[in-house]
Amino acid sequence: MDKAWWKEAVVYQVYPRSFMDSDGDGIGDINGILMKLDYLQELGVNVIWLSPVYQSPNDDNGYDISDYKAIMTEFGTMADFDRLLKAVHERGMKIMMDLVVNHSSDEHPWFEESRSSKDNPKRDYYIWKPGRNGKEPNNWESIFKGSAWEYDERTDEYYLHLFSRKQPDLNWENPKLREEIYSIMTWWLNKGVDGFRMDVINFLSKDQSYSDGAIQHEKQYGDGSPFFLNGPRIHEFLQEINQRALSGHDVITVGEMPGVTPEEAQLFTGKDRGELHMVFQFEHMDLGKGPEGKWSNDKWKLTELKRILSKWQTGLEGDGWNSLYWNNHDQPRVVSRFGHDGKYRIESAKMLAACLHMLQGTPYIYQGEELGMTNVAFESIDEYRDIETLNSYDELVHSHGWSKERMMSAIHARSRDNARTPIQWNDSRNGGFTKGTPWIKVNPNFPEINAEKAYNDPNSIFHFYKKLIQLRKEHDIVVYGRFELLLPDDERIFAYTRSFEEEKLLVLCNFKEEQASYTLPEELHAYSATKLIGNYDQEEEGISSKPLQPYECRVYHLK
Incomplete structure (x- = not known):
């Protein structure tokens, strides 16, 4: 196993709009992040991933960028960003930027030129097509519902937007456009940023046939994903990104890739491929999808969650690398989704943390996850x-x-x-996030769930995360150990081992609110065992055979 700093890191995602407001306008900002760096350093994370901070009209909360080299006015100035970058580096941490280059804002100067006329030099920076039989060029549905095409009267053509109509897709077939992107990336790298999380990066290459997608469930529009997911030139484009922008920089890269399989991800992350370090896959996040996607909110099974995560653990073993996450800015809160956000909120949040952080891969913590923040029901x-x-x-x-x-x-x-919803820093008004009116309401449970309370309680979820991160720094096996699933058919317990040289880890996690007994393979009892971490108080010698308590986790170090 090749060792690398980005394999050993723990990444913390900051969604700036909701992190900390320093000036009372109700919107989190860069100076707010600066105010809380000591908190992140105390937690022990190595890398801060910043969701987009670029200039944007905010149709999709910053994922619609109108100037890639400017800071969103609401978030502060470039001087503020430079101060943040310096302060992060002084604390021995790194910053990973969000790179959004499948699409821009329709208010970007490139698009304003592109739509001005068919013969404008920047026309082909975007994807324009004539209508078909008085309708859209094809039947693709936008990720955000409705048609993926928008008619523009000025030139009597349609432009593609796989997301909002204010997020026109960039045309990666155009080499001039690609050079513009590489020059932007180089500009940020020269400034000192430490890597990129690449938004929907496997959408870049579109099948140039632009064929209709299949229509399912009596829908109005078709599924175009076979024509834009992992398209024909995607590996070429990613290798070119490496050669033209990333080479010579010791950075971390992760590509957000909906619909990717472990076999495809191995190509994207293989150590000799020159593409990415890791991908964000969504298979475990897609549990419970139905005819209306996530809104169907169907039931999910633990055996299915285990099957998916195990498939990814073994599928990328040896050549490739996993990213590990339960939460991000696009997902509900994990303690509400896979845990119990009522009576067993603390126990289940700790169990979910241990279950994830003991897998092989680079863990990502989404802001507030370390506090056990929950879904909100406006x-x-x-x-x-x-x-x-x-x-x-x-x-x-x-x-x-x-x-x-x-x-x-x-x-x-x-x-x-x-x-x-904003981070709940303390039990004061608006959870201490802002002195003004927050851009979105704070979850009303902030008096009970907040960072100040968690910090002052040695048994809190925060301190449990801190200990997990510390264990990762102390034990190579946590980072590099080989994964093996145990009890695959058990609907209550997620159990697995990690093996590295002469050591093993044994991880036991109860996903239910009742006790769960279990029988382990006999050979595990031959090891001498030390309990590294757990979320109940029992301290036993060796591997306990006692049933797991509701949402209990135990991690044993075996030698």
Whole structure:
């Protein structure tokens, strides 16, 4: 196993809008992040991933960029960013930027030129097509619902937007466009940033046939993903990104890749491929999807979660690398999704943390996860801000006949805004996030769940995460050990071992709110065992055979 700093790192994702507001305008900002660096250093994380801080009209909360070399006015200035970068480096940490280059904002100067006329030099920076039989060029559906094409009267053509109509897709077939992107990346790397998380990076290469997608479940639009996921030139483009922008820089790279398989991910992350260090895959996040995607919010099974995570652990072993995550800015809170956000919130949040951090790969912590922050249940759709949530409500309630109650229940479980409520720093007004009116309401449970309370409680979820991160720094086996699943058919317990040289780790996690007994392979009892970490108080010699308590986790070091 080749060792590398980015394999040994723990990444903390900051969603700046909701992290900390320094100036009272209700919006988190760069100086707010600066105010909380000591907190992140205390937690022990190595890398801070910043969700987009670039200039943006904020149609999709910063993922619609109008200037790649400027800081969003609401977040501060470039001088503020430079101060943040310096302060992060002084603390021995690194910053990973969000790279959003599948699309830009429709307010980017490139697009304003592109749409001005068919013969403008930047016309082919974007994907324009004539209509077909008086309608869109094909039947693709946008990720955010509705058609993926927008008609533009000025030139009587349509442009592609796989996301919002204010997020036109960039045309990666155009070498001039690619050179512009590489020059932007080089500019940030020369400034001193330490890597990139690449937004929907496997969407870059589109099948140039632009064929219709299959229509399912009586939908109005077709599924275009076979024509833009992992397209024909995607490996060429990623290798070119490496050669033209990343070579010569010791950075961390992770590609967000919906719909990727372990076999494909091995090509993207293989050590001699010159593409990416790791990918974000979504297979475990897609549990519970139904005819209306995540909004169906169907039941999920632990055996299925184990099968998926195990497949990724073994599929990338030896040549490739996993990213490990339960949460991010696009997902509901894990303690509400896979844990128990009521009576067993603390126990289940710790169990989920241990289960993930003991797997092989680089762990990602999303802000507030280390506090056990939960989903929020706003009463009215008017209190939500996420464009995907609002568009889906409009379509499913007004066009598909869903009741408002059914849709709000799905939103409470699966909306991206569950992750975007402000961090709960203390029990003062607005959870200490802002002295003004927050851009989105704070979860009302902040008096009970907040960073100050967690910091002052040695048995809190925060200190459990801190200990997990410390164990990673002390034991190579946590980073480099080989994974093996135990008890694959058990619907209550997620159990596995990690093996490295002469050592083993044994990880036992109960995903249920009742006791769970188990029988382990006999050979494990031949080792002498030390309990490294657990979320209940029992201290036993050797591997305990006692049933696991509700949401209990135990991690043993075997020699």
